[in-house]
Amino acid sequence: MNLIYAKIVEVFIEEDMRMGRVQVGGAIKKVPLDLLTEARPGDTVLLADGVAISKVRPDESP
Amino acid sequence: MKYLDEYRSEELAQKIVAEIHRTVTKPWVLMEVCGGQTHSIVKYGIDRLLPQSVELVHGPGCPVCVTSLEMIDKAHAIAQRPDVIFCSFGDMLRVPGSHGDLLVLKSRGADIRIVYSPVDCLKIARANPDKKVVFFAIGFETTAPSNAMSVWQAKKQGVSNFSVLVSHVLVPPSIASILQSPLNRVQGFLGPGHVCVVMGYREYEPLAERFRVPIVITGFEPIDILQGTLMTLRQLEAGTHTVENQYPRVVNRDGNKVAQDLVNSVFEVCDRKWRGVGSIPKSGYKLRYEFHEHDAERIFDVREIDTAEPAHCISGLVLRGVKKPHDCACFGKVCTPETPQGATMVSAEGACAAYYAYGRHLELQKGLAEVAHA
Ligand code: SF4
Numbered sequence: 001m002n003l004i005y006a007k008i009v010e011v012f013i014e015e016d017m018r019m020g021r022v023q024v025g026g027a028i029k030k031v032p033l034d035l036l037t038e039a040r041p042g043d044t045v046l047l048a049d050g051v052a053i054s055k056v057r058p059d060e061s062p
Numbered sequence: 063m064k065y066l067d068e069y070r071s072e073e074l075a076q077k078i079v080a081e082i083h084r085t086v087t088k089p090w091v092l093m094e095v096c097g098g099q100t101h102s103i104v105k106y107g108i109d110r111l112l113p114q115s116v117e118l119v120h121g122p123g124c125p126v127c128v129t130s131l132e133m134i135d136k137a138h139a140i141a142q143r144p145d146v147i148f149c150s151f152g153d154m155l156r157v158p159g160s161h162g163d164l165l166v167l168k169s170r171g172a173d174i175r176i177v178y179s180p181v182d183c184l185k186i187a188r189a190n191p192d193k194k195v196v197f198f199a200i201g202f203e204t205t206a207p208s209n210a211m212s213v214w215q216a217k218k219q220g221v222s223n224f225s226v227l228v229s230h231v232l233v234p235p236s237i238a239s240i241l242q243s244p245l246n247r248v249q250g251f252l253g254p255g256h257v258c259v260v261m262g263y264r265e266y267e268p269l270a271e272r273f274r275v276p277i278v279i280t281g282f283e284p285i286d287i288l289q290g291t292l293m294t295l296r297q298l299e300a301g302t303h304t305v306e307n308q309y310p311r312v313v314n315r316d317g318n319k320v321a322q323d324l325v326n327s328v329f330e331v332c333d334r335k336w337r338g339v340g341s342i343p344k345s346g347y348k349l350r351y352e353f354h355e356h357d358a359e360r361i362f363d364v365r366e367i368d369t370a371e372p373a374h375c376i377s378g379l380v381l382r383g384v385k386k387p388h389d390c391a392c393f394g395k396v397c398t399p400e401t402p403q404g405a406t407m408v409s410a411e412g413a414c415a416a417y418y419a420y421g422r423h424l425e426l427q428k429g430l431a432e433v434a435h436a
Binding site: 002003015017031032034035036037046048049050051053054055056057 | 098151178179180181182201204205207208209211215219256259260310311312313318320321324
C-alpha cells in the first residue's frame with residue numbers, strides 16, 4: 001500500500017471532482033482531493049493509494 | 063523533508079530511550095499493530111534499544127499478509143482469463159497462492175498490471191472497452207477510501223467493465239480476537255496510525271475499557287514509535303488503560319468523516335477470513351448490493367475454491383504475536399524473500415520479510431554456530 005506526504009500546488013475541478021496537483025519529492029502528480037474539503041495550495045497532505053486522506057497539521061512537532 | 067527528518071533525530075531518540083529505561087520497573091509485552099511499524103522497528107533496531115524486560119511482538123497489520131489464500135486463489139482464477147486485465151498493488155504479485163503467484167501467471171501471458179491507485183484502473187477500463195478490468199481491493203481501513211472512490215466513480219461514470227475483488231479487513235475486530243485468545247500475551251498496543259487517519263480512534267476506546275489494555279495510536283517514524291512505546295509503558299506502569307494519540311499531526315479522534323461516509327456508502331461490514339488466523343466475525347468489508355455490478359466475485363462466479371496452506375508455515379502465529387519469525391524452522395532456510403513459503407515473507411511489511419531484510423537470519427545462524435563451537 002502506498003502512503004506518502006505531498007504538498008498541494010494547485011486545486012481544480014475535473015469531471016465533477018475536486019482534484020489537486022501535488023508535489024511528491026521532485027515529481028508532480030494529479031490526485032483526488034474530494035475527501036479533504038478544506039485542503040488548499042501550500043497544504044501538506046497524506047496520500048493513501050493516490051487519494052488525499054488527511055491534511056498534516058503544521059503545528060505538531062515531536 | 064519536513065515531517066520526516068525531525069522524527070528520525072538520533073538525539074531525541076536517545077532521550078526517549080533513556081526515559082523508557084527510567085520508566086520501566088516490570089516486564090511488559092507490547093504489540094505494534096501495523097506492518098509499517100514492524101518494518102520501522104526492525105529497520106532501526108528499535109526493539110533492541112528497549113529494556114530487556116520489554117518485548118515488542120508483531121501484529122496482524124500487514125494487509126498483503128492477511129489476505130486469505132482463498133482470495134489469492136480467486137484472484138489467480140480471474141487473472142488467468144483471456145478477457146481480463148487484472149490490476150493490483152505490486153506487493154500482491156509475489157504472494158503465494160495454492161499454485162504459484164501472479165508473477166508466474168504474468169510470465170505465462172496473463173495481462174496483469176501493477177497500479178499505484180485503484181482510481182487509475184478506471185482509465186485502463188475506458189481505454190480497453192472490450193476487456194474486463196479487475197482491481198484486487200485488499201487492505202485495512204486506510205485503503206478503503208481509495209477503493210470505495212474507484213467503485214463510486216465507476217458507477218457514476220458508467221464504466222461497466224470495471225470491477226473489484228474485495229478482501230478488506232478491519233483492525234478493531236482483529237485486536238479483540240488477539241485479546242480473547244488463550245495464547246495472548248499482549249498487554250498494550252501501539253495502535254494503527256494510518257487506519258485512524260481515516261477512522262479516528264473512538265472505536266478503540268471500548269476495546270481499551272473492555273480488555274483493560276492501553277492503546278496508543280502511533281505513527282511510523284522511529285521517534286513516533288519510541289514515543290508511542292513510552293506512552294504505553296507509562297500507562298502500564300501506572301495501571302491505566304486509555305486510548306492516547308501519539309500521532310496528532312494526521313490523526314484526530316473522529317477521523318475523516320467525508321472518507322468514512324464514502325466508505326460506508328460503498329461497503330458494508332461482513333465476516334472475513336484472515337490468512338493464517340481464520341474467520342473473524344464482522345472483520346471485513348464487502349460491496350453493498352447497490353454496487354454488485356462492480357463485484358468481481360459475482361461477475362466471475364469464483365465463489366467456491368478449495369485451498370491448502372503449507373503445513374510448516376507458522377505465519378498465523380506470527381501475525382497474532384504468539385511467535386516470532388525466528389521461531390519458524392523454515393525462516394532464512396527454505397523460506398526467504400526469493401522463495402517465500404508464507405505471506406509474511408512476501409510483503410516488506412511482513413514480519414518475516416522485515417527480519418530477513420535486516421539480517422536477523424544471519425544472527426540466528428551465527429548464534430547457532432557459537433552454540434556448536436561452545
Ligand atoms: S519464515 Fe516463512 S514459513 Fe516461516 S512463518 Fe515466516 S513466512 Fe511462514
